[in-house]
Amino acid sequence: MITLEMMPPLMFGGLVLAMLIGFPVAFTLAAVGLSFGFLAIHLGFFDLNFLQAIPGRVFGSVLSNELLLAIPFFTFMGAILERCGLAEDMLDSMGQLFGPVRGGLGYSVIIVGFILGAITGTVAAQVIAMALISMPVMIRYGYNMRYITGVLAASGTITQLVPPSLVLIVLADQLGKSVGDMYLGAWGPSVFQIMLFAGYTFVLGLIKPSHVPPVPLEARTLTGWALWKKCLMGIIPSAVLIFVVLGTMMMGLATPTEAGAMGAVGAIVLAAIHHKDFSSTDRKILVVGIIAAGIGTIVAMLFTENLIFKLAFAVTYLAVAWICFSAARIPDLRDLIKQGYESTMRLTCMVTFILIGSTCFSVVFLGVSGGVWLEHLLTSLPGGVWGFLIFINLFIFFLAFFLDFFEIAFIILPMIAPIAQKILGPVVGDGPALIWFGVMLCVNMQTSFLHPPFGFALFYLRGVAPKEVKSSDIYWGAMPWIGLQMIMVLIVIAFPVVVTGLLDKPLNVDLDKVKIEVPQIDLPPLDLGPPQK
Secondary structure, three states: OOOHHHHHHHHHHHHHHHHHHOOOHHHHHHHHHHHHHHHHHHHOOOOHHHHHHHHHHHHHHHHOOOHHHHHHHHHHHHHHHOOOOHHHHHHHHHHHHHOOOOOHHHHHHHHHHHHHHOOOOOHHHHHHHHHHHHHHHHHHOOOOHHHHHHHHHHHHHHHHOOOOOHHHHHHHHHHOOOHHHHHHHHHHHHHHHHHHHHHHHHHHHHHOHHHOOOOOHHHOOOOHHHHHHHHHHHHHHHHHHHHHHHHHHHOOOOOHHHHHHHHHHHHHHHHHHHOOOOOHHHHHHHHHHHHHHHHHHHHHHHOOOOHHHHHHHHHHHHHHHHHHHHHHHOHHHHHHHHHHHHHHHHHHHHHHHHHHHHHHHHHHHHHOOHHHHHHHHHHOOOOHHHHHHHHHHHHHHHHOOOOOHHHHHHHOHHHHHHHHHHHHHHHHOHHHHHHHHHHHHHHHHHHHHOOOOOOHHHHHHHHHOOOOOOHHHHHHHHHHHHHHHHHHHHHHHHOOHHHHOOOOOOOOOOHHHOOOOOOOOOOOOOOOOOOOO
16 A cells, blocks of 8 residues: 555656656656646545646746746847857957967867857857867867867856856746846856866866967967957957846846847847848947947936937937848848747747646645655755755766756756755855755756766767767766866855855844834924914
8 A cells, every 4th residue: 555655755766767768858747747646636645626736836837937938038049149150250269369378279168158158048059159160170280189079068068057047047936036146146156167167278288288289370360459359349249248138137127038038139139240241331320329328328327317318228229120120131140030939939848848747746746745755855864964965966966967957957956945945044044045056056967968978068069070079089078077067066065155255145133123213303282272363
């Protein structure tokens, strides 16, 4: 006879076995959840009315969730920017800028990966684009093959951590935290990780200089102002787009969905600017729009919003609309926008179906006291907080061999988030506890793209690499970078301030000592006598 205490481990084990069959995860989650739900009804653990919570949560927490609307916008933005030529220009200019230094091409790949991560948010786009552009150049100048494959794959996965990462949006939604706070918490680890990658390249240049040689002088076609101009032409528009997306969100001027919508429009503008058919008339209109935006911003900073402010930004909006119209008239960009719509639709449908499936599973799992079982299991681990953190990170690390980050976030996170809040709250405070926990898992889940033999970044790299690149070089090349990412996980665990340092500090106020003092006002005495004539 199956008891209530046996149901949670049976559900979890059944889910693992069903996933090993290879059936799509979304339908596996729904099938396992509903199967155990009907079994629980048969055994009398709850009645049929309990399952009415499933459609209620699907429509209330999934289909009506405004935060999840940001996912298609950011996906579309990444799909446009991955093919618009921005990566090519930045990699070429950065490669020539760092070319004289040992490992210069590696530094350029790491820096461009960081910048692209902040404006695209998609790993596949980044790995493929950078591999197609940089791999032939690095092979030509004698870079070690395993270093080439490792740095290209790892620099693509940094997209997982750098805002506006889709992973951070999903984590914020599942943890019930602000996306802006999650982005603020992720900046510290993402910068530290770039420093780790660059430090590894620097040390490799000292130990094995033949693995990361400098670019020969005759191969550097740009010097002086021409080189700096090309670098700035790639960095400045990217920085503006990053501010439009992230700056407005962190300053409280826009919600994640609104910032994503602005980013999608900004991606079309950026793609149009980089296209060879962008006319001189379009450039003049662009300059007018930039000047108007500058005037409007200055007016808003020095004065209150007035007619000049409204007119200036009206001109800016008209300039942006004109550039988007111009992009639609260029056949290449029109096809690019269509491809962006298609890839956005595919990813959004996948996320929605996984969410629906995970809702079916989680409602039944909680109905058979799965939350109590999981809390007892995790809180009874030896080592207290450290034991919990080590176990969870090892668990996520091994799950990442088989599951995508969406699946981990939607299946595992809702179960362990309340337990993490309870355990980690006393360590860093109740407010930042789940932000710290979420960013820690995000750093950990980066490794899911580098795990041999199932890492998607390795698959993307294998698909675009020349035939002379061996699969063994791709797999072995990823190993040092996985080690660097795990070091980053340890840094985040050992030094929570890396995540919490940028978050708003809570006000430590003792409510028992708060006194409200009302100043006494001397009033004339009341005259209650008969009215005077």
